[in-house]
Amino acid sequence: MVAAAKEANAEILKVAFHRFEPHGVSGxxxxxxxxxxxxxxxxxxxxxxxxxxCGDHTDPxxxxxxxxxxxxxxxMLTTEVKRGIxxxxxxxxxVVHEHAGRATAKRSA
Amino acid sequence: MVAAAKEANAEILKVAFHRFEPHGVSGxxxxxxxxxxxxxxxxxxxxxxxxxxCGDHTDPxxxxxxxxxxxxxxxMLTTEVKRGIxxxxxxxxxVVHEHAGRATAKRSA
Numbered sequence: 001m002v003a004a005a006k007e008a009n010a011e012i013l014k015v016a017f018h019r020f021e022p023h024g025v026s027g028x029x030x031x032x033x034x035x036x037x038x039x040x041x042x043x044x045x046x047x048x049x050x051x052x053x054c055g056d057h058t059d060p061x062x063x064x065x066x067x068x069x070x071x072x073x074x075x076m077l078t079t080e081v082k083r084g085i086x087x088x089x090x091x092x093x094x095v096v097h098e099h100a101g102r103a104t105a106k107r108s109a
Numbered sequence: 110m111v112a113a114a115k116e117a118n119a120e121i122l123k124v125a126f127h128r129f130e131p132h133g134v135s136g137x138x139x140x141x142x143x144x145x146x147x148x149x150x151x152x153x154x155x156x157x158x159x160x161x162x163c164g165d166h167t168d169p170x171x172x173x174x175x176x177x178x179x180x181x182x183x184x185m186l187t188t189e190v191k192r193g194i195x196x197x198x199x200x201x202x203x204v205v206h207e208h209a210g211r212a213t214a215k216r217s218a
Contacts, residue, residue: 013127013135014125014126014127014137015125016123016124016125016137016139017123017139018122018123018139026122026139026140026141026143026144027139028123028125028137028139028144028146030125030126030127030135030136030137031135032135034135034148034157035135035137035146035148037137037144037146037161039143039144039161041193044193044195044201046193046201048143048161048192048193050159052146052148052157074200075200077200077201077202077203079190079203079205081188083157084150084153084155084157086153091183091184091186092153092155092186093186094186094188096188096205096207098205
């Protein structure tokens with residue numbers, strides 16, 4: 001995930017990972033532009049990954065594609081959430097784009 | 110966020126926070142049941158907070174309500190994402206419930 005953060009052109013601030021027994025990992029990379037997180041369930045062949053960035057100089061999709069490649073993902077289902085959108089009433093909202101991925105399958109099984 | 114994790118009945122594994130100058134904080138609590146994260150923009154009166162838990166013994170909404178209370182949030186907009194749902198084709202999917210919050214305003218301004 002550190003490498004994925006670099007792929008996204010993010011500035012890494014903190015790294016916190018935990019390895020579970022007998023398998024699986026949970027970890028987060030706090031970046032200057034928010035965070036990347038991963039939780040894996042190797043026994044199920046499943047990983048849940050978040051790429052949360054801010055600003056114009058980062059590209060979370062590059063991190064996403066890099067992680068999918070490194071995880072040898074057969075398939076990838078993505079949802080994009082645009083957060084912190086200022087409303088006219090002074091509050092903030094977010095917008096969900098389901099299955100917004102630039103790629104939905106990295107390789108065949 | 111550590112206290113919020115305890116409110117959710119989560120087991121805390123790692124804590125990683127970064128304080129920005131002149132203000133704002135980014136931080137993550139890795140829990141046995143996934144993670145909690147926060148990013149604040151005090152200059153805008155905005156915070157983006159994730160409560161990601163697994164299992165039946167945790168309640169992310171308790172953590173959410175606790176955080177909103179501690180942040181003195183005038184308003185709160187929530188979206189619930191149920192992740193890692195097994196599909197019949199052996200893949201995993203997720204389901205988004207927009208603005209699913211149990212509470213939308215913690216106190217009046």
